[in-house]
Amino acid sequence: MDTAYLIETIIKVVVVLLIFSALAGIGTYFERKVLAFMQRRLGPMYVGPFGLLQVAADGVKLFTKEDIVPTNVVAKVFKIAPVITAATAFMAAAAIPFLPQFTLFGYTVHPIVADINIGILYILGIMGIGLYGPLLGGMASANKFSLLSAARTAAVFISYEVVTGLSLLAPIMMVGSLSLIDFNEYQAGGIGDWIIWSQPVAFVLFWIAAFAETGRTPFHLIANDHEIIDGFGTEYSGMRWGLFFIGEYANMFFISFVIPLIFLGGYGDGSFLGALGLLGKMAFFFFFFLWTRAAWPDVRPDQLMWLCWKVLMPLAVINIVITGLVMMF
Amino acid sequence: MKNEQFNNRDVSDSYFLVDIPDYPTDGWGKFTRVVKRTFRGELFVGLWVVLREMIKFDIHTVQYPLEKMPIGPRYRAVHEMKRLWESGTERCIGCGLCEKICISNCIQMDTKIDENSRKEVSEYSINLGRCIFCGYCAEVCPELAITHGGRYENGSEQREHFVMYEDMLTPIDALKAGKQLEFEGFGAITPHEDERVKKTPLSY
Ligand code: SF4
Ligand code: SF4
Helix, strand or coil, rough: CHHHHHHHHHHHHHHHHHHHHHHHHHHHHHHHHHHHHCCCCCCCCCHHHHHHCCHHHHHHHHHHCCCCCCCCCCCCCCHHHHHHHHHHHHHHHHHHCCCCCCCCCEEECCCCCCCCCHHHHHHHHHHHHHHHHHHHHHHHHCCCHHHHHCCCCCCHHHHHHHHHHHHHHHHHCCCCCHHHHHHHHCCCCCCCCCCCCCHHHHHHHHHHHHHHHHHHHHHCCCCCHHHHCCHHHCCCCCCHHHHHHHHHHHHHHHHHHHHHHHHHHCCCCCCHHHHHHHHHHHHHHHHHHHHHHCCCCCCCCHHHHHHHHHHHHHHHHHHHHHHHHHHHH | CCCHHCCCCCCCCHHHCCCCCCCCHHHHHHHHHHHHHHHHHHHHHHHHHHHHHHHHHHCCCCCCCCCCCCCCCCCCCCCCEEEEECCEEEECCCCCHHHHHHCCCCEEEEEEECCCCCEEEEEEEEEECCCCCCCCHHHHHHCCEEECCCCCCCCCCCCCCEEEEHHHEEHHHHHHCCCCCCCCCCCCCCHHCCCCCCCCCCCC
């Protein structure tokens, strides 16, 4: 492995880390604002112009808060759990091409940290590991509500892994590759080539499962707001809780990148317009996460399981079978 | 901003019964219900409603320290002491009724005879830490001297927060500028009371 490649990769890792940590913060600002406007409120207004510096104020608060590790918790596990959430969220980003390749000062930059040939499998796997953050955090917390939340989280994540995997199987069969760059090449021909037209069911299923994977509102029983506490994060404070938060928002951003890359043509032909298109699609999917939070109620855990095992999974299997039949003949 | 719009609480004519069909009992009924609900697109109605509100941008927030909701004339906040309109002298005659009626014993007053042989209030304070803003003092006052005002922001460093007579008294320049507001609330004379007063019949 030559040094230039190593340096380039390290720079890319740092850039992705910095940009998405910052975006996670700005994401909370957008979430508050969008939710506020949808509920006829103003949202943060006082810190900085239009409350823009609220993010910084929150950051300062999170960083300077006392780091409480309660008695009775399993301290080692308790401390490592938020790191798992944040780390897996960012690790998943390694296989996502955020922009088409471009030339900077005569040097061709591939805005993907590692174009491994099992990209999607890797992303799904890493997001699956992300389950251990809430699970271990909740189990180590010595708090029964955290424990309940951890159990719910495990149930939701494991169930929806099935839907995510199965729904993606059909597009993967069509493209014949697991690399997101190959997915992009497959759809580079324009809107008519987008996989959403040939795989609408897979698209909807994956989108629904994305809400469960990120634990966003219709499936927000991971940290059940109705218990007035923050689910598995109840005992956490300061930056440890902040890591859970960053992980959740980074996950939202990455999923918002992955959905258009797989189903909606990604960055298209790789032109500047295509790159803007990808960012626009990403922005829409991120906005949709906030939008549903304002509009939809949460479902009950049993309804969530019902939806997963009795509706989405059979649909995904049927979708795969039909895709296979169509491809065979 | 006016609060008239909130006064109509009669919503009975916009009530209607929601038509709830019976729950399906057999498997096929449940299945058709799921399919129907899936394709009826009710989720999109919810999405549209919140998006519409966002586009309309009809923000209802009152940015409190900068903006304030109007409060009704009957609101019972920190007391005010009124002056007579004609002479500008204090209305309070030191009768002590307010001190007597106050159910939380928070009015402390002292009176003396002044050089014109009139009773004069020398000390008067209300302990706002004890006052429950019941309005009895304003109701009992024979001179409409003590009333409730609209100043509800009375944060203080200590619970025993007093208001003194001088603080409650309408400043003489505010009175001269005609800025003294008559109390419309609890115990006040109703408007146009003059027209309704009948002469006491003297000849029987
Ligand atoms: S409002 Fe009630 S409690 Fe307060 S001073 Fe008057 S009589 Fe006393
Ligand atoms: S405020 Fe009214 S009730 Fe109290 S002493 Fe003065 S005149 Fe009497």
